Structure formats: C-alpha cells, structure tokens
Amino acid sequence: MTEFQPRSPDFRNWIRPVLGRQPFMQWLGVEVTCCDPGLVELAIRPRPEMTQHTGDLHAGVIAGLADNAAGGAAGTLTVPEGVPVTVEYKINFLAPARGERILARAQVLKPGRTLLIVEARVTAENRGETSLVATMLATMTPVAVPGLKPPPG
Amino acid sequence: MTEFQPRSPDFRNWIRPVLGRQPFMQWLGVEVTCCDPGLVELAIRPRPEMTQHTGDLHAGVIAGLADNAAGGAAGTLTVPEGVPVTVEYKINFLAPARGERILARAQVLKPGRTLLIVEARVTAENRGETSLVATMLATMTPVAVPGLKPPPG
Amino acid sequence: MTEFQPRSPDFRNWIRPVLGRQPFMQWLGVEVTCCDPGLVELAIRPRPEMTQHTGDLHAGVIAGLADNAAGGAAGTLTVPEGVPVTVEYKINFLAPARGERILARAQVLKPGRTLLIVEARVTAENRGETSLVATMLATMTPVAVPGLKPPPG
Amino acid sequence: MTEFQPRSPDFRNWIRPVLGRQPFMQWLGVEVTCCDPGLVELAIRPRPEMTQHTGDLHAGVIAGLADNAAGGAAGTLTVPEGVPVTVEYKINFLAPARGERILARAQVLKPGRTLLIVEARVTAENRGETSLVATMLATMTPVAVPGLKPPPG
Numbered sequence: 255m256t257e258f259q260p261r262s263p264d265f266r267n268w269i270r271p272v273l274g275r276q277p278f279m280q281w282l283g284v285e286v287t288c289c290d291p292g293l294v295e296l297a298i299r300p301r302p303e304m305t306q307h308t309g310d311l312h313a314g315v316i317a318g319l320a321d322n323a324a325g326g327a328a329g330t331l332t333v334p335e336g337v338p339v340t341v342e343y344k345i346n347f348l349a350p351a352r353g354e355r356i357l358a359r360a361q362v363l364k365p366g367r368t369l370l371i372v373e374a375r376v377t378a379e380n381r382g383e384t385s386l387v388a389t390m391l392a393t394m395t396p397v398a399v400p401g402l403k404p405p406p407g
Numbered sequence: 408m409t410e411f412q413p414r415s416p417d418f419r420n421w422i423r424p425v426l427g428r429q430p431f432m433q434w435l436g437v438e439v440t441c442c443d444p445g446l447v448e449l450a451i452r453p454r455p456e457m458t459q460h461t462g463d464l465h466a467g468v469i470a471g472l473a474d475n476a477a478g479g480a481a482g483t484l485t486v487p488e489g490v491p492v493t494v495e496y497k498i499n500f501l502a503p504a505r506g507e508r509i510l511a512r513a514q515v516l517k518p519g520r521t522l523l524i525v526e527a528r529v530t531a532e533n534r535g536e537t538s539l540v541a542t543m544l545a546t547m548t549p550v551a552v553p554g555l556k557p558p559p560g
Numbered sequence: 561m562t563e564f565q566p567r568s569p570d571f572r573n574w575i576r577p578v579l580g581r582q583p584f585m586q587w588l589g590v591e592v593t594c595c596d597p598g599l600v601e602l603a604i605r606p607r608p609e610m611t612q613h614t615g616d617l618h619a620g621v622i623a624g625l626a627d628n629a630a631g632g633a634a635g636t637l638t639v640p641e642g643v644p645v646t647v648e649y650k651i652n653f654l655a656p657a658r659g660e661r662i663l664a665r666a667q668v669l670k671p672g673r674t675l676l677i678v679e680a681r682v683t684a685e686n687r688g689e690t691s692l693v694a695t696m697l698a699t700m701t702p703v704a705v706p707g708l709k710p711p712p713g
Numbered sequence: 714m715t716e717f718q719p720r721s722p723d724f725r726n727w728i729r730p731v732l733g734r735q736p737f738m739q740w741l742g743v744e745v746t747c748c749d750p751g752l753v754e755l756a757i758r759p760r761p762e763m764t765q766h767t768g769d770l771h772a773g774v775i776a777g778l779a780d781n782a783a784g785g786a787a788g789t790l791t792v793p794e795g796v797p798v799t800v801e802y803k804i805n806f807l808a809p810a811r812g813e814r815i816l817a818r819a820q821v822l823k824p825g826r827t828l829l830i831v832e833a834r835v836t837a838e839n840r841g842e843t844s845l846v847a848t849m850l851a852t853m854t855p856v857a858v859p860g861l862k863p864p865p866g
Contacts, residue, residue, distance in 0.1 A: 277456045278465035303430045308552070312431035313493050314471015321466050340466050341828060342852055344497035344650035344697055344803050346677045348670040363695060364654040368827055369800060369854070371652045373695070389669060389679070391650055391697045393801055393852060395828070399461070494675060495699055497650050497803035497850055499830045501823040516848060517807040521674055522647060522701070524805045526848070542822060542832070544803055544850045546648055546699060548675070583762045584771035609736045614858070618737035619780050619799050624773015646772050650803035705767070 258292035258365060260331055265291070267405030268333035273326050282319065286326070292362035294326035297355055311351035316358075320345060320374040320390040323360035328370040328394040331362060334404070336396025338370065343392035351387045353380030360390075370394045411445035411518060413484055418444070420558030421486035426479050435472065439479070445515035447479035450508055464504035469511075473498060473527040473543040476513035481523040481547040484515060487557075489549025491523065496545035504540045506533030513543075523547045564598035564671060566637055571597070573711030574639035579632050588625065592632070598668035600632035603661055617657035622664075626651060626680040626696040629666035634676040634700040637668060640710075642702025644676065649698035657693045659686030666696075676700045717751035717824060719790055724750070726864030727792035732785050741778065745785070751821035753785035756814055770810035775817075779804060779833040779849040782819035787829040787853040790821060793863075795855025797829065802851035810846045812839030819849075829853045 262268060266289050273279060273286060273296070282304070288295035296319055298304075306312040321340055328338040360374035376388040415421060419442050426432060426439060426449070435457070441448035449472055451457075459465040474493055481491040513527035529541040568574060572595050579585060579592060579602070588610070594601035602625055604610075612618040627646055634644040666680035682694040721727060725748050732738060732745060732755070741763070747754035755778055757763075765771040780799055787797040819833035835847040 272460050276459045276465065278458060278467060281456045303434045305431060306429045307425050307490070308492075312429065312471060313474050314431060314467055317470045317474070318465060318467015321470070337460070339461075340500050342497065342499040342801070342830075342850075344495065346495040346669075346697060346699065347493050348677055363652075363692065371654055371695070371801075386669065389677070389697065391652060391695065391801075393652065495648070495677075495697075499822075499850060499852065501830055516805075516845065524648075524807055524848070539822065542830070542850065544648075544805060544848065546805065578766050582765045582771065584764060584773060587762045609740045611737060612735045613731050613796070614798075618735065618777060620737060620773055620777015623776045623780070624771060627772050627776070643766070645767075646806050648803065648805040650801065652801040653799050 258331055258362060260291050261335055262333060264405055265330045265333055269326055269329050271405065272329060272337055273322060278318065279322060282315065284322065287357065289330065291330050292327055292365065294323050294330060295357060295359040296323045297357045299355055308350065311356060313347060316351050316376055316388050317345050319356065320358040320376050320388060321392065323358035324372040324374045324390060324392040325394055327360035327362050327372050331365050331370065332396035334402055337399045337402065338394035338396050341393040341395050343390050345388055345390040347388050348386050351378050353378035355379040368395055411484060411515060413444050414488055415486060417558055418483045418486055422479055422482050424558065425482060425490055426475060431471065432475060435468065437475065440510065442483065444483050445480055445518065447476050447483060448510060448512040449476045450510045452508055461503065464509060466500060469504050469529055469541050470498050472509065473511040473529050473541060474545065476511035477525040477527045477543060477545040478547055480513035480515050480525050484518050484523065485549035487555055490552045490555065491547035491549050494546040494548050496543050498541055498543040500541050501539050504531050506531035508532040521548055564637055564668060566597050567641055568639060570711055571636045571639055575632055575635050577711065578635060578643055579628060584624065585628060588621065593663065595636065597636050598633055598671065600629050600636060601663060601665040602629045603663045605661055614656065617662060619653060622657050622682055622694050623651050625662065626664040626682050626694060627698065629664035630678040630680045630696060630698040631700055633666035633668050633678050637671050637676065638702035640708055643705045643708065644700035644702050647699040647701050649696050651694055651696040653694050654692050657684050659684035661685040674701055717790060717821060719750050720794055721792060723864055724789045724792055728785055728788050730864065731788060731796055732781060737777065738781060741774065746816065748789065750789050751786055751824065753782050753789060754816060754818040755782045756816045758814055767809065770815060772806060775810050775835055775847050776804050778815065779817040779835050779847060780851065782817035783831040783833045783849060783851040784853055786819035786821050786831050790824050790829065791855035793861055796858045796861065797853035797855050800852040800854050802849050804847055804849040806847050807845050810837050812837035814838040827854055
C-alpha cells in the first residue's frame with residue numbers, strides 16, 4: 255500500500271555496518287539475507303548457548319533477532335540521518351524454534367518521520383521444512399548517531 | 408489484590424534449577440535476587456558482547472532477562488506440575504540500559520490455571536542511581552516438562 | 561502456511577449470531593462482509609457519536625471492531641464447542657480513521673486448542689481510496705458458552 | 714521515580730474539555746474522577762448497549778476507556794501545546810467486567826518530549842468489591858490541535 259523511499263540510495267552500505275557492528279548480533283552470528291527498502295531479513299544458526307531449558311532457542315534470542323530485523327527494515331528508510339531505536343514491540347511465540355536456521359523477516363507497514371511501524375515474522379528451517387515461530391509488531395524511532403561513519407568505498 | 412498460592416511449598420527449589428539450567432541465562436550470567444510466590448527478580452552484570460551499536464545493552468538481552476523473570480514469577484505458582492512458556496509479551500524501552508547491574512523484577516498480576524499475566528520492570532543501577540529502563544506485560548502458560556527432576560535435597 | 565479446519569461445517573451459522581447478538585456490535589452497526597475458515601471481515605459506517613475530539617473515529621471503536629473481527633476469525637475454528645474471548649491484544653494506530661466505511665479483516669496465524677493467535681488489519685474507504693488505519697495482533701481463547709443455541713434452520 | 718511537570722498550571726482546565734468533548738466518551742458517559750500531573754482516572758456506569766454476548770462489558774468499551782485515561786494522563790503533561798494521540802497500546806483482559814462502575818486509572822511511566830509511555834489499570838466495582846479487569850501499556854505522542862480553545866474562565 256505504501257511506496258517506500260530511502261533517504262539515501264546507499265542505504266545498504268549504511269545499514270549493514272550498523273547491524274554488523276553490534277556485539278550481540280555478532281555473538282548471534284547474524285547474516286543479512288535480504289536488505290531492500292522497508293524490508294530486511296536476518297538469519298542465524300542456533301548454537302547450544304542460545305537455548306532454554308527445553309533445548310529450543312531462547313525467546314530472548316528470537317525476540318532479539320526479530321527486533322534487529324525490524325530495526326534494520328526501518329533503518330533502510332532512515333539512514334544516514336537517523337538510526338532506528340526500538341520504542342516498543344509485542345511478540346507472540348507460535349511454536350518452538352528448532353532447526354538448522356532461524357530467519358527473521360521484517361517489513362515496514364508505516365514509515366513516518368518520527369515513528370515507523372514494522373512487522374516481523376520469524377521462521378525456522380528444520381530438515382527442509384519451514385515453520386512460523388513468532389510474529390512481532392514493533393514501533394521504531396530514528397535517532398541521530400553522532401559517530402556514524404560514511405560507508406566504505 | 409490477589410492471594411498467590413504456590414502449588415508446592417518447595418517452589419524455590421524447583422524454580423531456581425529451571426532458571427539456572429538455561430544455557431542462554433547462563434551466558435547472561437543471571438543471578439536470582441528474589442524468589443517469592445508470584446514474584447521473581449533477576450540480575451545481570453552487562454558485558455561488552457551483550458551490547459548494541461550505541462554501547463548500551465542490546466534490547467534482546469533486556470527483553471530476554473525480563474521475559475525470564477516473568478516466566479520465573481509465573482513458575483513460582485505452577486511448578487512442579489507446569490513450567491511456564493511465554494505465549495507473548497509487549498515491552499516498552501524507556502531509557503538506554505547502562506550501568507553496573509541490570510535488574511528485572513516480575514510480578515504476577517493474574518494467576519490462572521492455563522494463563523498467567525505478569526508484569527516486569529527492568530531497572531539499571533548506574534553509579535549509585537537507579538533508573539527505569541523497560542516495562543513488560545506478558546502472558547505465560549504452564550506446560551508439563553516430562554524430564555523435570557525433583558529438587559536436590 | 562497452516563491448514564484451517566473448522567470444528568463444524570456449519571461454522572458460519574454459529575458465528576454470525578454470536579457476532580450479531582452483541583449489543584455493542586449492534587450499536588456499531590457491524591456488517592459481516594467475509595466469513596471463511598480462519599478469516600473474518602467486518603465493516604461499519606462511522607457515525608458522529610463514534611468519534612473523538614479530532615472528528616476521526618475513536619480508537620475504542622477501531623479497536624473494538626478489530627477485536628471482534630479477530631474473535632470472529634478465531635471463532636470460525638472453535639464453534640460450537642467454544643466461543644473465543646480475548647486474552648490480550650496489541651494495536652498500532654497508523655493513520656486517522658476517516659471515510660464512508662471502515663473494515664477490519666482478521667486472519668488466524670496459529671490455531672491452537674487453547675490459544676489462537678490472530679492478526680487484524682483495519683482499513684478506511686474514503687472517496688474511492690483505501691488506507692491502512694491500524695494493525696492488531698491478538699491472542700484468543702475459546703470458552704464454552706452454556707446457552708449457545710444451535711443455528712436456525 | 715520521575716518528577717512530572719505539567720506544561721501549564723491550568724492543565725486540568727485544558728484536559729477536561731478535551732476528554733469531555735469526545736462524542737464517543739459522551740456516549741460512554743465518562744466521568745473524570747481524578748486528574749493530577751501524569752495521572753488520570755475515568756469512570757463509567759455500564760449500560761446494556763455496551764455489552765458483548767456474555768452480558769459483560771465489551772472489550773472495545775474497556776479498551777476505549779483505558780485508552781482515554783492513558784491519553785488524559787499523558788495530556789496533563791502536554792497541554793496546551795500538544796494533545797496526545799495513541800501510537801499503540803497492548804491490553805490484557807484479566808476478568809469479565811461486571812459491576813455498577815468501571816474505573817480506568819492511568820499513570821505516566823515515562824514522559825518524553827515526543828513519546829509518553831503510560832500504564833492503565835481497569836477495575837470493576839461490583840457490590841462493594843473491587844476487582845482488576847484489565848491492564849494496558851500504551852505509547853502516546855502529543856500533536857498540536859489547531860482549534861484548541863483556551864479553557865473557560
């Protein structure tokens with residue numbers, strides 16, 4: 255319904271380092287599998303230290319991944335003037351997160367100047383099958399990051 | 408308003424191992440600072456690999472901590488018959504999470520047989536000052552955990 | 561992703577009276593514009609007494625409509641054994657609700673035995689244009705309604 | 714934890730007409746039972762046309778009341794420069810809303826310049842007993858209302 259217009263045609267070059275430089279994201283081993291205007295998909299490969307008592311991925315990891323995808327999706331439309339921070343989100347956990355790969359795909363629903371509303375879906379790839387794990391609805395707001403350096407190249 | 412009645416007088420002995428045995432909680436270095444009927448408080452000491460691009464604690468860590476406190480608070484009323492899993496939550500981030508220690512304090516608002524509604528507040532202790540970092544409203548449901556062993560002793 | 565299986569092939573005959581018999585829904589003048597397994601769409605025509613101080617539809621009306629669509633969507637899969645009640649929802653308001661007709665379209669994301677997760681979108685039809693007004697993520701639980709009568713005919 | 718500073722010492726004179734002039738609030742018969750900096754309580758007396766199929770108050774009415782209390786609480790800190798609109802909220806329904814009087818009490822948790830985070834509790838007074846009906850966590854943003862007239866007197 256909405257036309258998404260990035261502030262900068264170089265948005266990918268700004269977004270990827272912001273996502274990549276976050277130590278928690280590095281710990282998760284996040285890979286950016288899609289980065290288009292208003293849309294970002296991230297993927298991780300679960301490791302034992304990311305799990306809860308049932309052996310499934312911990313909700314904090316699932317939510318952290320979805321939150322970052324949502325922030326990234328918002329960021330495609332706001333960098334370099336602003337980098338999104340999370341105002342709030344709501345997440346429903348629909349099924350245990352098990353599998354070789356977990357993906358969080360976030361789509362901006364409403365891009366505002368001060369607020370961006372983003373939806374994210376988390377899916378698990380398990381032995382060739384994909385299942386819906388969680389769904390998130392988030393509000394992001396862009397803030398200026400003083401030290402943000404121009405993209406390399 | 409509500410009288411909270413644990414299923415087992417031994418609830419602390421059941422809850423602590425469930426919280427303690429989660430690998431992601433171990434990675435966070437979670438300490439149980441309070442465990443009463445319907446009320447659990449957890450604390451962590453931030454480390455660099457838990458941060459985001461601003462240097463503050465990553466939202467995934469804050470939410471994961473609050474979520475576990477909420478699950479623990481619900482669990483005080485449901486173990487050993489059931490261990491709570493998170494149906495959903497909503498979290499508002501109120502201020503950057505900086506400081507020597509981050510605390511998540513969760514309180515059951517409504518203990519139901521199949522659903523428990525829990526509120527959690529996250530605060531940061533920074534050079535002697537305490538600030539409100541986040542607030543969460545969560546829905547938990549108890550599930551039977553087949554391999555749950557009786558508490559030691 | 562999910563195959564939706566109603567409990568009763570007569571689900572439409574059970575759902576419509578439940579929606580129709582609610583006095584608040586009658587006051588809103590709700591029309592059922594779609595009723596399929598896991599999917600319900602409701603429509604209203606705004607009246608002055610439904611508005612807020614800006615002249616736009618009041619958020620309580622928008623949320624009430626979306627909530628009922630979500631309950632209806634869940635209900636297509638649970639009647640006549642259970643009629644859904646709302647555990648909780650989260651709603652983001654994306655734009656003022658203005659126009660001749662307001663529609664709430666709800667889709668079940670995850671049909672569980674005790675919990676159903678439902679998404680709803682609210683749109684406004686204004687002079688031939690359709691705009692996204694709100695989006696909701698809701699958790700429903702079916703409860704037995706003792707006096708529920710069989711559908712007429 | 715936070716000191717709440719209204720923009721105007723006359724905030725009550727600005728807030729009450731904004732709440733009072735909303736046609737949907739008039740239809741609900743809302744009474745302002747408390748209005749302090751960062752805190753507003755509203756009350757209604759349920760009528761048959763506000764109910765759902767169980768005979769209890771419809772969730773749309775409960776949420777609309779809580780939402781308005783939250784907006785009012787935020788408004789005590791923002792009028793007359795801005796009147797809050799609802800960005801989003803999440804509400805948990807804890808018990809059926811039955812009784813002579815339903816109260817929604819909202820408290821600002823975090824007053825920001827562009828965003829205010831507010832918590833609201835809804836209680837029912839039923840034959841001398843008070844029960845917790847719902848709890849809401851909301852995000853509000855102040856917007857300028859061009860036609861806002863100075864308070865009478």
